[in-house]
Amino acid sequence: MPHDSHDHDHGAHALLPPDPALRVRALETLLARKGFVDPAAMDAILDFYENRIGPRIGATVVARAWTDPDFRAALREDSTAALAAEGLLGRQGEHMVVVENTPEVHNVVVCTLCSCYPWPLLGIPPSWYKSDAYRARVVREPRKVLSEFGLTLPEAQSVRVWDSTAEIRYLVLPMRPEGTEGLGAEALADWVTRNAMIGTGLPERPQ
Amino acid sequence: MTRVHDMGGRYGDGAVDPAPDEPMFHAPWHRRAMALTLAAGAIGRWNIDAMRHAREAVAPQDYARFSYYEKWLAGVADMAVGRGMVTRAELAAAGDAAIGDQAGGEAGGEAGTAPPEFGPADPRALRPADVETILRRGSPSTRPGAAPTFTPGDRVRTRLPARNLAVDGGHTRLPAYAAGHLGRVLRHHGAHVLPDSNAHFLGEAPEPLYAVAFDAAEIWGSAERAGDEVVLDLWESYLVPAEHSE
Numbered sequence: 001m002p003h004d005s006h007d008h009d010h011g012a013h014a015l016l017p018p019d020p021a022l023r024v025r026a027l028e029t030l031l032a033r034k035g036f037v038d039p040a041a042m043d044a045i046l047d048f049y050e051n052r053i054g055p056r057i058g059a060t061v062v063a064r065a066w067t068d069p070d071f072r073a074a075l076r077e078d079s080t081a082a083l084a085a086e087g088l089l090g091r092q093g094e095h096m097v098v099v100e101n102t103p104e105v106h107n108v109v110v111c112t113l114c115s116c117y118p119w120p121l122l123g124i125p126p127s128w129y130k131s132d133a134y135r136a137r138v139v140r141e142p143r144k145v146l147s148e149f150g151l152t153l154p155e156a157q158s159v160r161v162w163d164s165t166a167e168i169r170y171l172v173l174p175m176r177p178e179g180t181e182g183l184g185a186e187a188l189a190d191w192v193t194r195n196a197m198i199g200t201g202l203p204e205r206p207q
Numbered sequence: 208m209t210r211v212h213d214m215g216g217r218y219g220d221g222a223v224d225p226a227p228d229e230p231m232f233h234a235p236w237h238r239r240a241m242a243l244t245l246a247a248g249a250i251g252r253w254n255i256d257a258m259r260h261a262r263e264a265v266a267p268q269d270y271a272r273f274s275y276y277e278k279w280l281a282g283v284a285d286m287a288v289g290r291g292m293v294t295r296a297e298l299a300a301a302g303d304a305a306i307g308d309q310a311g312g313e314a315g316g317e318a319g320t321a322p323p324e325f326g327p328a329d330p331r332a333l334r335p336a337d338v339e340t341i342l343r344r345g346s347p348s349t350r351p352g353a354a355p356t357f358t359p360g361d362r363v364r365t366r367l368p369a370r371n372l373a374v375d376g377g378h379t380r381l382p383a384y385a386a387g388h389l390g391r392v393l394r395h396h397g398a399h400v401l402p403d404s405n406a407h408f409l410g411e412a413p414e415p416l417y418a419v420a421f422d423a424a425e426i427w428g429s430a431e432r433a434g435d436e437v438v439l440d441l442w443e444s445y446l447v448p449a450e451h452s453e
Binding site for chain 1: 243275276302322380382416434437
């Protein structure tokens, strides 16, 4: 059986300076000078994720699912196709499954092996999602971890933790809160927090 | 046989800090590290499975002490060398130059803050005008492939141990905590590129991919509450029919 070559040539990164800011600078300068990375393209990437992508997109999807039965049915039937029709797929969200919370089941999403996350719908993942503590613990003791977010689930609800081990990205469709019956999709989207779409929170009345 | 990244179920990590008001990036270099990783990846010299494996393959003590974007940087540096884009000597020289620039900057100059010079463009280098198109397109992992052996409701058992069957110590997406357990197929996702092969540039080798649900008590010995479940996406070669192993 061949051995993993990474174990023999890994450590090239150790040739870079100890200060990570200088490490980035050195790598960016080298890859730019060699024509592999255009620093202006890096700026465009940052503009995209800092200014045009974020959890508001996911919140809009959730609010529409609450108010548009056909859209909800389409998400249930094939989330990827339903979101593709809206132009809402993309890098790290090429294949989507929307999982619905019910009075019987509460869904929580994690990636124990790295930090897979639905970027096109939620943006850049928060630190806690990438932390060792979340990755290690939420599969084994989800209720304890949720309590650290201030969320206590009723005994009647089972927990289903989705470990994102492949290229399928999961978005939690929370239950529509009571007291929002008169609201339209636009106003409802304000209730949908990022954490509610990961499963570590519930929709909240906007501040 | 496991690697340090395979931490699902591990004890001892302490409480999760929800940090509700954190900024998107905690330091300017985090921004550059994220963008550099995506821009360098767009060249196509590696794939996402190979990059994940490069991050996982850093020494365990580095993995534990590196912050998130430091792991990304290590992956880019190791891949750039491993895939022949830069030499170790060039990497070391670039590091020395960055240190020198910083020293010059501290002495009052502007060195080290101007955008780096972009050399003669590689034909596959990502250009600013194409960024949005590329990011919105992504890289779908579905491929034409074999029909699924299992159907929703089937009882399956995961392979034990969790390991790459073709490359000793190689990449796999079967977490150790889920190896050797009985589960039930929830859904078939179609045929997807197999990371165990693709990470090592051995071909995409697409296989049927399934969401498989496991009873929490089956995996952990006891559950916080009876009926709680863990669901993983698992390729067909990670699974055997349950009756074959009982």
